[in-house]
Amino acid sequence: MKKGLLTHSLTHSLTHSLTHKELLVGDLEELWLIFQEDAELGKYLRFEIPRNFAELEALFFSWEKKNKNKQVVRWGIFYNGKLVGIVSLQNIIYQSGKRIKNVGELGFWVAKNFRKKGIAYYSAKKMVEHGFNKLKLHKIIASCVVDNIGSQKIVEKLGMRKVGLRKDHYFYLNRWWDMFTYEILEN
Numbered sequence: 775m776k777k778g779l780l781t782h783s784l785t786h787s788l789t790h791s792l793t794h795k796e797l798l799v800g801d802l803e804e805l806w807l808i809f810q811e812d813a814e815l816g817k818y819l820r821f822e823i824p825r826n827f828a829e830l831e832a833l834f835f836s837w838e839k840k841n842k843n844k845q846v847v848r849w850g851i852f853y854n855g856k857l858v859g860i861v862s863l864q865n866i867i868y869q870s871g872k873r874i875k876n877v878g879e880l881g882f883w884v885a886k887n888f889r890k891k892g893i894a895y896y897s898a899k900k901m902v903e904h905g906f907n908k909l910k911l912h913k914i915i916a917s918c919v920v921d922n923i924g925s926q927k928i929v930e931k932l933g934m935r936k937v938g939l940r941k942d943h944y945f946y947l948n949r950w951w952d953m954f955t956y957e958i959l960e961n
């Protein structure tokens with residue numbers, strides 16, 4: 775089979791297996807299992823992986839509050855009905871004083887047993903389309919740790935432009951981490 779045809783059929787089956795919807799309290803058990811199975815997951819994420827179920831519930835309700843204030847859109851990524859990750863637009867700002875901003879920050883992660891299938895890319899693409907078409911954002915930004923090649927590949931494949939390098943952006947696990955910043959404008 776030609777590579778193009780193979781890619782097309784993979785894409786087709788992936789989009790049929792993937793659904794995205796707002797996370798509900800009922801999804802927390804599955805989320806907890808993912809966090810327990812992957813001690814490394816927190817390395818490139820912005821939040822601490824909860825140490826117990828009560829912490830997970832507290833994290834979820836803090837997300838809910840931001841959802842209500844329209845500062846965040848956060849979808850569970852479901853592969854054949856199973857929760858396998860999260861994609862989000864965070865820190866959404868429409869206006870700051872007299873300045874129109876219409877900006878949001880893309881984030882995503884996928885559980886380790888479901889990686890390298892295109893799930894993060896297709897989910898991020900769907901969220902970017904939602905950000906521009908439904909939320910009427912003007913700009914979407916993203917930050918990737920310099921060591922995180924996978925996330926850089928995804929945002930570059932989405933057409934995001936690398937705009938800079940933030941040196942020593944945060945201290946975690948006994949070292950400073952550098953981050954690349956990316957952005958894409960509507961149209």
Ligand SMILES: CC(C)(COP(=O)(O)OP(=O)(O)OC[C@H]1O[C@@H](n2cnc3c(N)ncnc32)[C@H](O)[C@@H]1OP(=O)(O)O)[C@@H](O)C(=O)NCCC(=O)NCCS
Pocket residue numbers: 815818819881882883884885888889890891892893894895896917918919922923924925927928931
């Ligand atoms: C980074 C991450 C989201 C990638 O998820 P994924 O579902 O495996 O990514 P995809 O399958 O959509 O991959 C898209 C492309 O990136 C490439 N890629 C993914 N992970 C990669 C890695 N670790 N190293 C090199 N390339 C990688 C894929 O090969 C694919 O390339 P292609 O389009 O040329 O075939 C996932 O590894 C993860 O959740 N990591 C931990 C959390 C994290 O880093 N989140 C991102 C924070 S910005």
